[in-house]
Every structure is written in structure tokens, then in C-alpha cells.
Amino acid sequence: MSAPSFASGSGRRPRAGRRTGVGVARPGLVWAVPATVFFLLFALLPLVLVAVLSFTSWDGVGAPRFNGLDNWTGLLHDPVMTRSVWLTLVLTAAGVLVQTPAGVLLGVWAAGPQRNRAVLSAVFFVPLLLSATAVSVVWRAILDPNFGVPSQLTPLFGDGNLMGSRSGAIAVLTFVGTWQWTPLHALLYQGGARAIPRVLYQAAAIDGAGKLRQFVHITLPQLRNTMITSVILMLVGGLTTFDTVLILTQGGPGTDTTNSAYYMYQQAFKSFDFGSGSAIALVLVVVATLISLAVVRFSGYDKMRGTTEGL
Template identity: 35%
Template sequence: MTTATRLAAPAAPAPAGRRAARRRRRALPYLLLAPALILFGFFKAYPIVSSLLLSLTTGSGAATRDAGLANYRRLLDDPLFWTALRNTAQILVLQVPLMLGLALLLAVGINSALVRWRAVWRLGVFMPAVTGLVATGVLFAFLLRTDHGAVNWLLDLVGLPAVDWLGSPFWSRIAIVLVLTWHYTGYNAVIYLAGLQGIPRELYEAAMVDGAGPLRRFRSITVPALRPVLLFTVVLSTIGTLQLFDEPYVLTHGGPDNATLTVSMYLYQNGFRYFDFGYASAIAYVLTLLVSVLGAVQMRLMGERE
């Protein structure tokens, strides 16, 4: 008895047109991503890598030479850099809590059922945020003048002495804080208002039935519900303040006696006044590292806990 073994015939190869269509389908996502990737590489990745390499050099133009980590070691012994960092930290610690606290109070007030024309109020508090930073600095430079400024005129009306807002190291920092608070409080208030409108009213009604007062409802319902929004505004405001440049540059040019010199201003001076681009790039990378570390710490401390 013999057994016939039938071998399966090999599959017929796919037509050339079908293989070409399959290759086109596979390549289509990469073709669609290519413009964005090219733009990202040219305008983002290349400057980042180039500035990193530049931070390892010294000199400018034809005199540029490798310096290794010399620029970063120079930062450790640069008293002006530490002055700029200290000024930035002082403004940050004072301005961010003040601004966000006022923004939260404004948002709670606008969200109140007793407030009419809510859209008008929302537009009014948001208007400073759309004002140009340079225009804001020029405006407050006139308002805060020691001799003929409107702010000192108002102080004189109520019997208070005039303040040297832009000539005193202490008051010049306060002036920067006031300008930043005026410019960004409404922006954050609108963000908080959007978060407040997403909180179910039933939670407040249940708390009122249980006898909770306004402060208890605010502490036990409003603040926990706004936690993601609070985290967003704190991180964003911290990053923005660490990069502070426009307001002190227009108002005080970093003075008096470097009292309002910020890290970004010091970076600008080294890069575009002294043309020490290697050192300026090193400052930029240290600032980037500082922003990343503070952002990570804030995310860790204020983020959602399991």
C-alpha cells in the first residue's frame, strides 16, 4: 500500500501593484509627520543642541575656542549671577502667592450668585493680561515716578510720604511685584473661574445642609476641587517669574545697584552687550535646570496623591 503525499503549493506572490500600495500606506504617516518633524528639528532641536555646544566654548566669532565646563565653573564664582538669582527668588516668593491669592479671591467673587454681568467682570479682570509687556512697563514707569507720578500723588492726598519706587533697592522690587500682579492676576482669575464653574453645586448645597459656613465650604470643597488648577497656575507662574525680563528691563534696567537684576536680564547682558555667548548659554542651561527642578518639586508636592 502506498501513501501519496501531496505537497502544498507555494502561495502565489502578491501582484506588484498591491505591494506598492502597501508600501505607500506604510509611508503615509511618516510623510504626514515629516513637515512637523523638519520644522521641529530646524527651529527647536537644532538651537537647543547648538546652544549646548556653545555653552562649552568661550570667545566670539573667529576667536571662539573650546572651554569645556569652564563657563559652568565660572558661574559658581560669579557674584553678579548669585545676585541676579537672589533677586529673582525674592520676587518669586513674594509675587506668586500674592498674585494667585488675589486671583482666587477675584474668581470666587465673580462666581458668586450675587454678581451680575459676570461676563463683563470677567472681561474687565482679563484685560491687563492682553496688554503688551513693554507697554505695561512704560505705563507704570510714568505712574511710579517719584516727582510727578500718579501713585505718589495719591499717597500725598491721604497724607503719606512719597515713595522712591524706582530709585530705592527695596521699593524697586516692590514695584516689579506690583506690575506683575496687575498684569497676570486677571489671567489666573479667569482660569480659576473656569475651575469653579466645574464644581457641582450639589456639593455646596449638601455642605450648607450640614451646617458648614462659607470658610468651611471654601476649605473643604473649593480648594480640593481646584487642586489641579492650582497646580497648573503655580507651576506656570513660577516658570514665568524665573524667566522675568521685560518688566525690570523697561522699568529699572536692573537697577538701582542691581537690585532688580534677574537671571534672564543677566543672560541678556552677557549675550548681547558683552557678546559672551558661551557664558550666556551656560546661564540659560542653568536656568532651564532650575525651572525643571522647581517644576518637578511642585508637581511632587501638589500633585494628586493615591
Template identity: 35%
Template sequence: MTGGLQRRYARTALLFITPALVFFALFFYLPIGNVLATSTMTGVRADQFVGLGNFSRALADPTVRHSFLVTVGFTLGVTVGAVVLGLALALLLNQNLRGRVLFRALLLVPHLTSVVVVGLMWRNILNPNFGILNRLLGSLGLPAQNWLTESPLLTLIGVQLWSQTGYVMVIFLAGLQGIPQMFHEAALIDGAGAWRRFRHVTLPLLAPTTVFVSIMAVIGGLQMFGLPYLITEGGPAGATNLSILHVYRAAFDERNFGYASAMSFLLLLVIVAVTVVQLRAGKKKEVTL
């Protein structure tokens, strides 16, 4: 290929990727730069320069540490639960069962529902006074539960799993159907039972899918805002005060946009670091295979 032809191909490629570059510059890199600039300011109008003061304050703030620990607990619960339940449902609905297409569609509906609808619906379902869940327990002779005060974080994890597991199931289904059948047939010829085939064939070949699902679940958990805001409002006593909800309150209740921006940027660094670790761990797993 001549140099002139190479330059022509390069210009053509640049022409096609320019819209994507402009999009990322306007709606990704520019907002991040704006948040970083705002994080060095304080005051209601964010017009007083304080350098790294907001970052120092956030790192020393026990409320920030508490909200981050709550977020980590929520994220771990959602990630592990989504992977386990999603894979189990995918394995079940990958079988030749009657109505499996209908069940797949029904399980995906919660993920397609707006988070506002999900939050308000579950807030009413879990209401200790007139919620349908306590009425169902009463009809079975079981005592009513105060879901939003006795175990609020577990309740929030359960709602998120209800909403997310269908999507995870679809991703795992795609991964399962992408595994060549000859690997299972070879293992079957070697005398491997169902558990050994699952452990030594299915799970290793699903490693890239598992890494992707885990990364998406972790990012979603660390960025969760809608459900705690709508269902528990961060309570009781900060038990569900996730990081993004804390950032929201610092920005719009306390009118401290600089401090909120600093906390947002720190959370961004955590998300990037965790994602890099997960990608490297997944890559090592693939190399081992």
C-alpha cells in the same frame, strides 16, 4: 484587533503627530542643543572650546548668585500674590453679581496688553518727578515716593501682579465652575458654613488648578525679562537684576555668548527641577484627596 489594523492605526497616529514633533524638534530641542553646545565655548565669536569652564565660572560668580536670589524673591512674591489675589477675585466674580462679566473682561485686559506697553506705561506712572501716582499722592496730602529706588523689587512684583492676576482669576474661575454643585449641597446639608465649605470642599477640589497656576507663575517669574529691562533696567545697584536680564547683558553687552549660554542652561535646569517638584507635590495632594 488584528496586528495589521493596529499598525495602520499607529501609522495614522504618527502622521497626525508628525507636525508637532517637527515643531518641537526645530523650535525647542534644536535651540536647547545649540545653547548647550555654545555654553562650552568662549570668545566674542564663541569659537574657543573651554568644556565646562563657563559652568564653573557661573556657579562661582557672586553676581550670578545675587541675580538668582533676586529672581527667587521676585518669583515667590509673584506666585503667592497671584494665587491669593487670583483666587479671591475668582471667588468674588463667581457670585451672581451685576456686571460681573464686564469686571472679568476688564481684569483680563492687562494680561492681554504687550509687556512693552505695560513696562513703558508703568515706568511713566512711577516716575518720581512727573508720574501720575505721585501726583495722586500729592493731591491727597501724602508725600511723594521714589518707587523705583526705595522698593524697586516690590514695585516690580506689584506691576507683574497687576498684569498677571486677571489671567490667574480666569483659570480659577474655570476651576470653580468645574466643581460639581452637589458637593457644596452635601456639605450644606451637613451644616457646614461658608468657611468650612471653602476649606474642605473648594480648596481640595481646586488643587489641580492651583498646581497649574503655581507652575505657570514660577516659570514666568524665573524667565522674567521685559519688566525689569523696561522699568528699572536692573537697578538700583542690581536690586532688580533678574537672571534673564543678567544673561542678556552677558551676551549682548559683554559679547560673551558662551558664558550667557551656560547661565541660560543652568536656569533651564532649575526651571525643570522646580516644575517636577511642583508636579509631584500636586500629584500627592490629589492622591491624598
């Protein structure tokens, strides 16, 4: 019996290392070239340039002048930088704590068979269609202390100047961010909830489990991976929030709402200290990366993903 021919006219056996399953060939490395080039030009190269600028003194005119660790030591002893980092962490944590339960509940509800669900979901997702700048401008007009809603409800809001105090301004920033970005995370949870096998709920119902127990013991565990993705997006978004602060509070009152991203803007584009601004930008990149890696590591997502891929 003659050996079977694997390719007409070639006589070469396909390499085993190029296959991921029965009859499924792994794409070649050439397919990764466009994405790799794009990443190098628009992500890695700018990051390297920012890192280099963080060790220089440059006002945007002329050639940068190397100044060693002056920018970094200056930031370490800068009280505004310390407060901005703390505020950034507070706003990020507040966003995660508020948006996560709201996004889960809204997303699970939107995945159900309720009457008029599609129409109401479309209304809830409208803020997602607007830019952060447009949302900030609208809420600045609504919350204006002279002509906005708070000025007409003085028994509830006092003098109407919600952004005149540190706590009030932080609350406003948290609320506006929640109003805009909760629909995005609800959309993620909606897709995750629809992917849960119905047979799990049917079996739970046969065993006598009510809606609340099904939600706690089936829905939430099945949404674990979606929750990890959502939290990482919230963390990165919270650490880099800029336009909302710029339009609503401009870092005020005083420097009470000056987060790290806004402080970077002030240093680089208002004080024309691009070296210090680059150092702040690099700090944000490192902190966002470390937090994201920590979430993935301690959530066990990386181990679970590797186990799933090995099946």
C-alpha cells in the same frame, strides 16, 4: 453560525492595543509627527545649540572657540550671578504668594452668579490683553519720580522714587507682575470653579455648612489640579522675567534688581559674551524644569492623574 465580519472586504480584526475604550480607536503615531517635528526644531535643537555654546567663547563674530568649563567656573565665582539667582527666586516666590490667593478669590468670584459679574470680570481681565512691554511702559510713566503719582503724594511715598532702593524696586516689580498676570490665573480658577458639581454645595448647605466652610472644604480641594497648573506657570514665568526688569529698573539701582534673565541679556547682548550668556540660559532651563517637576511630584498630581486615567 458563521463568524461576524469586522470589515467589508478586509476580514481583519482591529488590534486590541489600538483601542482605549468601547468603540474608541486610539489615534496613530502619525498624528504626533507635526508636533514632534515642531518641538525638535524650535525647542530641542535650540536648547542643544545653547548647551554647546555654553562651553565656548564667542562674541557673535567669527567661529566659537571651545574653552571647556571656563564659563561655568566663572559663573560660580561671579557675585552678580549669585545675587541674580537669589533675586530671581525671591521675585518668583513673591509672585506665587501674592498672585495665588488673589487669583483664587477673583476666579471663584467671577464664576458666581453675582450681578454685573460679566462686566466687572471684563474690566479685571483687561491687563491680560496687554503685552508685558506695554504694561511696563505704562507703569514706568505712572511711577515716575518726577512727574508720576508718587511725586504728587510725598507724604505717602516720601521723595517719590520708589525704585531708588532695593526693597522699593522689588516691591514695584512684584506689584506690576501681579497686576498683569493675576487675571490669567483668575481665568484658570474661574473655569475650575465652574466645573465643580453644584450638588456638592447643595449637600453642604443641607448639612448646615456656611459659605466660608464650603469654600475651604469644597472649592479649594476641587481646585487642586488647577492650582498646580497655575503655580507651575507662575514659577516658569517668574524665573524667566525679563522685559519688566529691562523697562522698569534696568537691573538697578546698581545690580539690586538684576535677575538671572536680565543678567543673561547683559552678558550676551551687551558684553557680547555669548558663551557665558548661554550658560546662564541653560541654568534657567534646568532650574525651571526641576522646580516644575518637584511641584508635580510632591503635589501628588502625577499619581492622581494616573489613577484617574486607569478608571
